[in-house]
Amino acid sequence: MAATDIARQVGEGCRTVPLAGHVGFDSLPDQLVNKSVSQGFCFNILCVGETGLGKSTLMDTLFNTKFEGEPATHTQPGVQLRSNTYDLQESNVGLKLTIVSTVGFGDQINKEDSYKPIVEFIDAQFEAYLQEELKIRRVLHTYHDSRIHACLYFIAPTGHSLKSLDLVTMKKLDSKVNIIPIIAKSDAISKSELTKFKIKITSELVSNGVQIYQFPTDDESVAEINGTMNAHLPFAVVGSTEELKIGNKMMKARQYPWGTVQVENEAHCDFVKLREMLIRVNMEDLREQTHTRHYELYRRCKLEEMGFKDTDPDSKPFSLQETYEAKRNEFLGELQKKEEEMRQMFVQRVKEKEAELKEAEKELHEKFDCLKKLHQDEKKKLEDKKKSLDDEMNAFKQRKTAAELLQSQGSQAGGSQTLKRDKEKKNFF
Numbered sequence: 511m512a513a514t515d516i517a518r519q520v521g522e523g524c525r526t527v528p529l530a531g532h533v534g535f536d537s538l539p540d541q542l543v544n545k546s547v548s549q550g551f552c553f554n555i556l557c558v559g560e561t562g563l564g565k566s567t568l569m570d571t572l573f574n575t576k577f578e579g580e581p582a583t584h585t586q587p588g589v590q591l592r593s594n595t596y597d598l599q600e601s602n603v604g605l606k607l608t609i610v611s612t613v614g615f616g617d618q619i620n621k622e623d624s625y626k627p628i629v630e631f632i633d634a635q636f637e638a639y640l641q642e643e644l645k646i647r648r649v650l651h652t653y654h655d656s657r658i659h660a661c662l663y664f665i666a667p668t669g670h671s672l673k674s675l676d677l678v679t680m681k682k683l684d685s686k687v688n689i690i691p692i693i694a695k696s697d698a699i700s701k702s703e704l705t706k707f708k709i710k711i712t713s714e715l716v717s718n719g720v721q722i723y724q725f726p727t728d729d730e731s732v733a734e735i736n737g738t739m740n741a742h743l744p745f746a747v748v749g750s751t752e753e754l755k756i757g758n759k760m761m762k763a764r765q766y767p768w769g770t771v772q773v774e775n776e777a778h779c780d781f782v783k784l785r786e787m788l789i790r791v792n793m794e795d796l797r798e799q800t801h802t803r804h805y806e807l808y809r810r811c812k813l814e815e816m817g818f819k820d821t822d823p824d825s826k827p828f829s830l831q832e833t834y835e836a837k838r839n840e841f842l843g844e845l846q847k848k849e850e851e852m853r854q855m856f857v858q859r860v861k862e863k864e865a866e867l868k869e870a871e872k873e874l875h876e877k878f879d880c881l882k883k884l885h886q887d888e889k890k891k892l893e894d895k896k897k898s899l900d901d902e903m904n905a906f907k908q909r910k911t912a913a914e915l916l917q918s919q920g921s922q923a924g925g926s927q928t929l930k931r932d933k934e935k936k937n938f939f
Contacts, residue, residue, distance in 0.1 A: 550604035552655050553793060556687065557609065558628060558679065559664025560616035563694040568662075568749035569609055571762060571773060572785055573598065576751065577609065586614025589627045593656075608656065616675055625679040632658055632686045636808040643809075657805060659796045660723070660788060661687040664694040665711065665744065669703045672714050680720045686804055688723035688796050690788065691715070696746035696779055697764065697771045704746055711744055725787055726795050739787050745780035748773055 557565040561582050570576055577596060590613045598605045610631070615624055635656045642653050663680060665672065680689055691711065696704055715722060722743065725736035750773050754763045762773040772778050788796075817837045 547603060549651070550606060552606040552608070553797065554608040554610065554656060554659050556628075556632075556658045556661040557611045557664065558615060558661060558683075559612070559694060560666060561614065563664040563666060564749050565611055565662075565664055565694075567751065568664075568692075568694070568747060570751045571749040571781065572789070573607065579611075582611075582613045586617055588618065589614050589624050591627060591631045595654075606654070610658065621675045624675060625682045628679070629682055629686065632683070633808065636686075636805055637812075639805065640809055640812060657800055658687050659793075659800045661689045662788075663689055663691045665691055667693055667695050667698040667704075667707070669699045669707050671710050677714065677718050677720065680715070680722070681718060684721040685807065688799055688804070689720075690723050690784075691744035692780075692784060693744055693746040695748065697748050697766075708744060708746065723796070723799070725792055732791055735791065736787070739783055742780060742783055745784045745787075747781045747784055748779040749781070 555569070557569065559565055566577065566579050566581075575598070577594065579592075579594065591610055592613050593608060593610045595606060595608045598607055612628060615628075618624065635658060639653075639655065639657055642648060642650060661683060663676070663683075665676060680691070683689055693704070693707065693711075699707065725732075725740050727733040727737045727740075748764060748771055750762050750764045750771075752762065752764070753760045754765060754770060755761075756763060756770065756772065761775075764771045764773070773781050776782050817840070818833050
C-alpha cells in the first residue's frame with residue numbers, strides 16, 4: 511500500500527476523544543513562544559523609490575535608531591541594490607533586520623529596465639533558500655533567511671498620478687513580494703491634494719491589475735483594525751529623526767517656517783498607521799505570506815521546470831522517487847543521445863580533417879616535385895654554364911701560353927740580330 515493511501519486513511523479515521531485529566535500539552539504555545547524568543551526573529555524590508563524620497567530617514571524613524579549608510583547620489587549608471595543587516599534588541603526579543611535599498615532607481619534617462627535588478631535580487635534570495643531546502647543536510651534552523659518580507663514602495667508626492675516607472679515596477683513585483691505603497695514626504699502637498707492623490711493612486715493600481723498587500727481580516731483579533739487600515743492605503747508618511755519640544759514633550763517633528771509637522775501625530779501624517787501595520791500587528795503575517803505564497807509560487811515554478819509534478823497524466827499521486835527516476839532516465843537518455851551526436855560529429859570532423867590533411871599532403875608533394883624539378887633544371891643550367899666557363903678558361907690559357915712563347919722567341923731573335931750588327935760594325939772599323 512502506498513504511503514499516501516496510508517496517510518489518507520489515517521486522516522479519515524481521526525476521532526475526537528475526551529481526556530480524563532490534565533495531560534500538559536496545553537503548554538505547547540508557551541513552549542513555541544519560548545523557543546522562538548530564544549532563536550530570535552528575522553525581518554527583511556526592501557525600500558524601492560527614487561533617490562531623495564527619504565527612504566533611509568523613514569527607516570531610522572520606524573525603528574527609532576540611526577542606521578549607518580552612505581547617502582546616495584544621482585550619478586549612478588544603473589540600479590544597484592544595497593543590503594545591510596542589523597541586530598536589534600527590544601526587551602528580551604531579538605530581531606535580525608535587513609534593509610535593502612535601491613540605489614540609483616529612477617535616475618537614468620532610459621528607465622525601461624530599472625525593475626530588472628530588483629526582480630533578479632528577489633529571485634536570487636528565493637533561489638538561495640530553495641537550494642538550502644534541497645540539500646541532503648539542511649540547516650534551516652540556523653540559515654539566515656534573506657527573502658524579502660515587505661516591499662515599501664515610495665511614491666513621489668506629485669499630487670497628480672503614478673509615473674509609468676512606478677506602475678511597471680509594481681506590476682513586475684506584485685507576484686514576488688508583499689508591496690505596501692506609501693506616499694513619501696507627504697507634507698509637500700496639501701490635505702485636499704493628498705486625498706485626491708490617494709484616490710487616484712488606488713484607481714490606477716486597480717485599473718492596471720497591480721496586487722498590493724492587503725492586511726489580513728480573517729483573524730478576528732485584528733480584523734477590524736486591518737479592515738480600517740486597508741482603506742487608508744497608500745499611507746502618506748513623513749520621516750524625521752529630529753526631536754523638537756512641543757508643549758512639554760520632546761517629539762519627532764519637522765520644523766518649517768510656516769509651522770511644525772509632527773511625525774507621530776495622526777492628524778499630520780500616516781506614520782503611526784504604517785508602524786502599527788508593518789511592525790506591531792502584521793509582521794508575522796508578512797513573513798508567513800512570503801513563505802506560503804510568494805516563495806511557494808517560485809518553488810513550484812522551478813520544480814515544474816525541473817520536471818517534478820504532483821500527479822501523473824492519470825491524476826494519480828506522483829511520488830518523488832518515481833519523478834526522480836523518470837527525470838534521471840530522461841536525463842541519461844538525453845546524455846546518451848548527445849554523446850552519440852558528439853561522437854558522430856567527432857568522427858565526421860576527424861574524417862574531414864584527414865581529407866584536408868591528405869589534400870594538403872598531396873599539394874605539398876606536388877609542390878616538392880615542382881621545386882625538385884626546378885632545382886634540377888637550375889642545377890643543370892649552372893653545370894652547363896660552369897663547363898662553358900671552364901672551356902673558355904682553358905682556351906684562354908692556351909692562347910696565353912702561345913702568346914708568351916711567341917713573345918719569348920721574338921725577343922731571342924731580336925737579341926741575336928743586335929749582336930750580329932755590333933760585330934759587323936766592329937770589323938768595319
